[in-house]
Amino acid sequence: MPLRVLVLGAGFGGLELTSRLDDAVGDDAAITLIDRSDAFVFGFSKLDVMFGTRTPAEVRYAYRDIARPRVDVRRETVVAIDPAARRVVTDEGTYDADVLVVALGADLDTAATAGLEEGGDEFYSVEGAERLRGVLPGFEGGRAIVGVTGPSFKCPPAPSEAALLLDAYLRSNGRRDATQITLVMPFGTPIPPSPDTSAVLLTTFEERGIRFVNEARVDHLDPGRRVAVLDGGDELPYDLFLGIPVHRVPEVVAASGLAVDGWVPVDAATLATAFPDVYAVGDVTSVGTPKAGVFAEGAARVVADGLIARIRGTDGPDPYAGRAACYIEFGDERVGRVDVDFLTGPSPTGTFAPPSPAIAAEKGSFASDRIARWFGT
Numbered sequence: 001m002p003l004r005v006l007v008l009g010a011g012f013g014g015l016e017l018t019s020r021l022d023d024a025v026g027d028d029a030a031i032t033l034i035d036r037s038d039a040f041v042f043g044f045s046k047l048d049v050m051f052g053t054r055t056p057a058e059v060r061y062a063y064r065d066i067a068r069p070r071v072d073v074r075r076e077t078v079v080a081i082d083p084a085a086r087r088v089v090t091d092e093g094t095y096d097a098d099v100l101v102v103a104l105g106a107d108l109d110t111a112a113t114a115g116l117e118e119g120g121d122e123f124y125s126v127e128g129a130e131r132l133r134g135v136l137p138g139f140e141g142g143r144a145i146v147g148v149t150g151p152s153f154k155c156p157p158a159p160s161e162a163a164l165l166l167d168a169y170l171r172s173n174g175r176r177d178a179t180q181i182t183l184v185m186p187f188g189t190p191i192p193p194s195p196d197t198s199a200v201l202l203t204t205f206e207e208r209g210i211r212f213v214n215e216a217r218v219d220h221l222d223p224g225r226r227v228a229v230l231d232g233g234d235e236l237p238y239d240l241f242l243g244i245p246v247h248r249v250p251e252v253v254a255a256s257g258l259a260v261d262g263w264v265p266v267d268a269a270t271l272a273t274a275f276p277d278v279y280a281v282g283d284v285t286s287v288g289t290p291k292a293g294v295f296a297e298g299a300a301r302v303v304a305d306g307l308i309a310r311i312r313g314t315d316g317p318d319p320y321a322g323r324a325a326c327y328i329e330f331g332d333e334r335v336g337r338v339d340v341d342f343l344t345g346p347s348p349t350g351t352f353a354p355p356s357p358a359i360a361a362e363k364g365s366f367a368s369d370r371i372a373r374w375f376g377t
Contacts (some may be wrong), residue, residue, distance in 0.1 A: 051133075116245065119221045126336075167181055
């Protein structure tokens with residue numbers, strides 16, 4: 001009998017795992033992939049949507065186009081997970097699995113920050129980015145804040161990218177001199193594992209007149225006074241607020257008993273949870289890497305290779321290393337890269353590759369190569 005593998009979530013982790021498993025073991029695994037959405041979107045594409053360089057339709061990759069007949073892709077909403085029985089209930093039916101992989105990511109909780117929904121905008125969802133696509137052309141200037149509201153969030157470089165791209169956008173429209181840009185982050189530096197990357201970003205912020213407020217987060221907004229209140233009590237007036245919402249584990253995962261202290265703990269080497277034959281990868285975990293698609297992809301490779309070894313009766317893969325490369329948009333079509341390592345040494349490290357046309361082209365290939373691999377096209 002084929003090994004029944006049930007994967008919840010078709011993001012970086014789910015797509016990498018199912019495609020890798022399908023390529024390697026074929027009919028020896030019965031693979032089911034469940035996601036409530038109808039399409040995949042790269043996280044960095046939301047910045048393209050927000051600043052009008054690509055339309056929402058252009059950044060969507062429909063799951064119906066996955067050309068992998070042995071992967072059963074289902075658009076359903078997970079309503080219950082029983083990790084002990086490896087049983088999942090959706091709005092369409094019930095699934096039992098030999099191996100269950102939870103890759104449901106992190107949900108955005110805009111309601112957790114008082115005033116954000118009434119007095120600000122967020123760009124971490126496609127819907128939020130699309131709304132801002134309509135807001136930004138009407139922004140004539142004033143005080144703009146890019147503000148993080150929670151302690152952890154997807155793609156740590158994204159707030160810095162948003163501030164730099166906003167600077168470039170306003171310069172291209174002749175409104176930069178009329179605007180003050182402030183970036184609020186809970187870290188001491190923009191990219192803590194890489195001092196070199198942080199130094200370049202801080203220099204760029206200074207050159208472009210972007211104020212960096214570190215070791216702080218936005219606690220709430222006062223829409224009536226148009227003020228952002230930081231967790232330390234300081235107030236920042238704003239005319240435009242671009243927020244990074246609080247992130248939380250999906251409610252169905254919290255209710256399953258998988259989560260501890262807010263996220264799913266896993267073995268850092270294998271991504272196994274406390275439940276036999278139940279794994280978790282990506283943003284839903286507390287494995288010790290940032291919440292970013294490239295880390296979910298790397299974790300998924302380890303789980304997939306472990307299952308491939310199990311089916312073939314061979315040795316398992318090396319432990320998860322927590323290594324990845326993240327691209328950083330500097331504006332004006334300049335793209336840099338930071339290569340980070342979170343788990344193989346005594347502390348996280350990162351090296352910086354300065355912006356160049358080659359790295360900009362590399363980022364484009366990064367996206368197209370993955371779509372071709374994941375979708376089997």
